[in-house]
Amino acid sequence: MHRLSADRRHRVRFTLNGKPVEADAEPRMLLTDFLRHELGQTGTHVGCEHGVCGACTIEIDGVPARACLTLAVQADGATIRTVEGLAPEPGRLSVLQDAFRRHHALQCGFCTAGILMSLDGYLRRHSAPTEAELREFLGGHLCRCTGYTPILAAALDAAKTLREVPAHA
């Protein structure tokens, strides 16, 4: 196993939203801090730093993960997607993002990035979720503004649109 020295910085390279990125990190640096402060990608938010709130959820090698429970050096060589990679182009929103806007499924927007990242992958794997399934799946995210009702409505609406016009994804 590759051993890292605690007292020096190590080069970390991975693919972020389709582009190669690299920067140095101490072995103890959290992936959240690395994304936000080393790479300047501040869309991933830090809500609790103990893995409960879900605000920092990103996709690592196609699987949703808590960036606050991941060390930057663990991401070396991985393929990572964050909220900055969801919109198809500047000025246009993805189907899911647009559904969130239409349903007022966000207020302060702080937890939103994590919820979008969880849902984006989930809706790719589950094209016709029920509200009960979505409630269970989204139980890993805390939102203090919306009361969740509009988030569920937006997710159901996005799933419907994606079924009807899959190319929109």
Next chain:
Amino acid sequence: MSELPTSWCGQSVERVEDAALLTGRGRFIDDLGVRPGTLHAAILRSPHAHAKIVAIRADAARALPGVAAVILAEDVTALPASLVVGVKAPIECWPIATDRVRYVGEPVAVVVAASRYIAEDALDLIEVDYQTLPAVVDPLAALDGTQPILHDGLRSNLASERRFRYGDPERAFAEATHRIAVTIKYPRNSCTPMETYGLIAEYDAGEDAYDVTANFMGPFSLHAVMARALKVPGNRFRLRTPPDSGGSFGVKQGVFPYIVLMGIAARVAGRPVKWVEDRLEHLAASVSATNRVTTLRAAVDADGRVRALDWNQIEDVGAHIRAPEPATLYRMHGNLGGAYDIRNIAVRNRVVLTNKAPTGLNRGFGGPQVYYALERLMQRIAVILKLDPADVIRRNLVPSGAFPYRTATGAIYDSGDYPLAFEKALTDGGYAALRQRQAEARAQGRLYGIGMTAAIEPSVSNMGYITTVLTPEERRKAGPKNGAQATATIALDPVGSVSVHVSSVPQGQGHRTVLSQIVADALGLKPSDVRVVAELDTGRDAWSIASGNYSSRFAAAVGGAAHLAAEKIKAKLAKIAAAQLNVPPEEIEFAGGRARARGNPDNNVAFGRLAATSHWSPGLVPEENQALRETVFWSPPQLTPPSENDEINSSLCHGFIFDFCGVEIDRVTGALRIDKYVTMHDCGRILHPGMVEGQITGGFAHAVGAALYEEYSYGPDGSFQTGTFADYLVPTTMEVPTPVILHIETPSPFTPLGTKGVGEGNCMSTPVCLANAAADALGASDIDLPLTPAKLAALFHPAEAAPPATVRPQPVKTGKGRALQGQGQAQANAAPADVWRMLLDPKTLEAIIPGCHGVEKLSDTHFRADVTLGVGPVTGRYRADIKLSDLDEPKAVTLSGTVTGALGDAKGAGHITLTPTDTGGALLAYEYDAEIGGKVASIGGRLLDGAAKIVIRQFFEALARHTGGPARTGLFARLFGRGA
């Protein structure tokens, strides 16, 4: 050009805020860049609820490479003044502990360093010697005279007491058919925004001026408190807010002591300082709602009509009365009769200090505490008089047509039709069907209850209500405080586009969208033609003490001010257009992006061209009619100071809420399930239905959390026990159902747009509505929040049977901190005498204590050890100081002592017995009993028992191995080892 809708207000337009927030381009405080050279701060906090600070040694921290400065209390007290305290009492309130710590999490030292990681490393190197003191935790005990006094200037922990009398309550009680009372203990909880506090502070020595950017939410009356604490005039304390803020719900008011603290840190370090609070800091030491003990008595007629109320409220504000407290206790003062026509009210208000974190703003602010008592009382009246609770509410509501209605305690209820809203809710919400559903459930033996609540939701606080805590004489000396200045600025630029600025400091409520609707309506434009900026800079923008985002003041006060500013600039533009179109100004109308002559739409000018006139051709416009920029300040005249008789119109607007619900309680687990929830709101005119709905569902979710799960839990020693989101349980999609939302609209006559506030109401109505339903389901008379399964189950399950006699009784606890107890056994392959020798030998102990770095033998019976211990995710270094007693060589010994470290501390004792075995070995039996405090108790509580058992078992197994005894190393043995 096609005609656009006549009013953008009233439509759920898409929010202008959302595109950035949905794509990760928000600009929250931690997303803003900082100047090169900015330092990062970390705060060392008290692990004790109450202790004297004997000594602080920070040299090792200062010597750590990358550390720029360590700020201690003397740096803070040397420079500024204490934070102003809102009651007349000899109490100081510093943003850092001075001579003693008074709550777990109170700042003790600040390290500023090149990175947050280094700053936190340095915290571990600071050594603080504490002399712990008994803690005052219970607010009633705080009053009993036997407890230690928190503040030297006081003779007791009672910081304020006032009595009030309105009407003739004594006579009403004497004449009443029934006197019915409830006593409730409202717990501590907090709305915990997903983004924690954050700030960047800078000090300019040349100008003696501070410049701070913080996700503060107001009220900006605290600007004066901060500037005074920093000992600079207001114009040398520039406070700015970031464009986005991740929720607040009142809580981000509480960042203000840190603004002062980090301002001082920046001054000491001579460089900008950035600090972002972590979640443990937030849960332990930001702010929370007050916990309150209330006894509320009612004088009641035979038919359930309430003639008088007698309030006795004991408010626990924690360790300091931090501004604006004790506002929580007085915000509802004008509304103490709720939605009811009650003319006789007596009040006794006491504010007590305890060893808990200071309280502050929190959604509902004072409402949850008041309505929990008042609406539990209404339910009890129904039960005792055998009436339908709906009839008790119906008979007491302020009648239709009584508005504006002056309450006994001085509020002016601006508008409403409570009986109409109430009856409509019962009908449209399906009350009769719910009663039917309950009857069916009960016929099947299920525990099904119905609860209801009527409540007044006040909004737009009178800045003077807080002075009701002072006596009329004290108020005369201090000068009158009143009003609620709201402000808005509208500017026209050289191409005639419209910009709006407000000082409302939103944290996600979509203010920019709604303001663009309001201004677009006034000027005949589309919302997309109007750009709104809502971040605030006190050095540059219009603001006043009432600025900020609290007391649901936006729609009524800020929206109203924006409307007035738009009307003001429109009147000027009408005059300019009149000159150009050759019609009188009153004939000019604004629609479809043009100004036109009424009745002759072809005679028009494009809005942009008209609006640019005063930039390009000021010579054509009379000086007094230049239309460039208009700032309006608006304060409603109804918000007067408290009267000589202590009547106070504490808020400008009063919405009405009526809720009812059906809940089922699981007969086995006690878990409460919300079967149906109906909430009726009258919040005046609605500007954006989607956002109003979001405010209601969001407030409802907070209320479900407060009702069923959330509590800032403190041990009897004041240790804080809910320091993670795994301990402080915030409801998720699985726990929050979708409520049925109903509306009527009675516009407020006191606000420019007829609007009232909305968003806090369900935090006031829902917790008690659910509790009333639970009480109904269980036939319970006393029921307190949160309604956890254990608490509910205890109300209907018979007491647990005594354990069988074969089970060894647990040691009796004296009961202080989080308790750890256990026992176990291990086999050693050496005689008791040999094992005894090993136990007393520092070299052996060093080898077998898990994570041990060294053992020092101070005497034959006194050892000191340095160990690293991990509890779940939290690993830290601890110093153990152990003394041996009751030595009965080689059979038994008692160990007692303390373990201290940056992550917490423990006090305890263990007893070891050695029994010879048939095979010449020894059987080691041990039992221990300890109390844990500090950070580890806050965040690792659920893991502590298991972790302690493992560590202690590891020790004895290592001892056994050391003697050549059987080492249980298999997975099964490790997980399910004997004993422990």
